Amino acid sequence: xxxxxxxxxxxVRRRGQEARLRCSPMxxxxxxxxxxxxxxxxxKFMVYLQKENIIDESGMPKERFSAEFxxxxxxxxxxxxVVRGDSAAYFCASSLTRGNEKLFFGSGTQLSVL
Amino acid sequence: xxxxEQHPSTLSVQEGDSAVIKCxxxxxxxxxxxxxxxxxxxxxxxxxxxxxxxxxxxxxxIAVTLNKTAKHFSLHITETQPEDSAVxxxxxxxxxxxxxxxxxGTGTRLQVTL
Numbered sequence: 001x002x003x004x005x006x007x008x009x010x011x012v013r014r015r016g017q018e019a020r021l022r023c024s025p026m027x028x029x030x031x032x033x034x035x036x037x038x039x040x041x042x043x044k045f046m047v048y049l050q051k052e053n054i055i056d057e058s059g060m061p062k063e064r065f066s067a068e069f070x071x072x073x074x075x076x077x078x079x080x081x082v083v084r085g086d087s088a089a090y091f092c093a094s095s096l097t098r099g100n101e102k103l104f105f106g107s108g109t110q111l112s113v114l
Numbered sequence: 115x116x117x118x119e120q121h122p123s124t125l126s127v128q129e130g131d132s133a134v135i136k137c138x139x140x141x142x143x144x145x146x147x148x149x150x151x152x153x154x155x156x157x158x159x160x161x162x163x164x165x166x167x168x169x170x171x172x173x174x175x176i177a178v179t180l181n182k183t184a185k186h187f188s189l190h191i192t193e194t195q196p197e198d199s200a201v202x203x204x205x206x207x208x209x210x211x212x213x214x215x216x217x218x219g220t221g222t223r224l225q226v227t228l
């Protein structure tokens with residue numbers, strides 16, 4: 001039973017480019033959460049999705065950031081026109097059902113913006 | 115929204131001693147309180163969690179206590195070992211509807227010395 005899979009593990013982009021981060025939840029999990037972690041800091045909530053629906057995007061910047069979780073395929077966190085401040089570790093987590101459930105995290109994608 | 119504060123930010127103990135990490139939360143409707151351990155460069159891993167209908171939970175050397183009246187919860191690690199060295203995060207959530215996302219504390223770096 002594979003855990004939460006994220007790819008790539010490391011992503012380097014130049015300022016102004018686009019970054020696409022992928023997350024495949026654990027088998028049977030239909031709820032996906034994205035968190036951002038800056039060095040020496042905690043995990044900041046970005047967005048919560050269920051298949052084909054964004055449930056809560058209150059932590060995601062209004063511009064340049066978007067997320068989706070299609071019926072088929074992985075969840076995608078997309079950052080357009082990246083800036084240096086976007087450099088961080090982006091973690092995806094999944095849960096079996098909504099609320100009161102354990103979150104299982106992927107290994108994260110380390111985004112570096114040059 | 116929910117706000118979780120965590121103390122101390124760093125903690126150094128000698129092997130065999132106990133370690134205690136404390137968190138407070140602001141949303142009285144929060145009812146799920148997990149603790150995650152994150153080793154350097156690795157994913158956060160759930161080590162123990164507690165729901166609001168119990169005051170204490172124990173799993174071998176790890177225990178968590180919850181005081182709903184005071185809105186604080188604590189992680190206790192007894193007989194610490196070098197492999198306990200990591201960053202520990204507390205979190206809280208309401209567990210229902212759109213508020214089911216976890217809000218994390220800022221982390222405690224635990225160093226277990228020989």
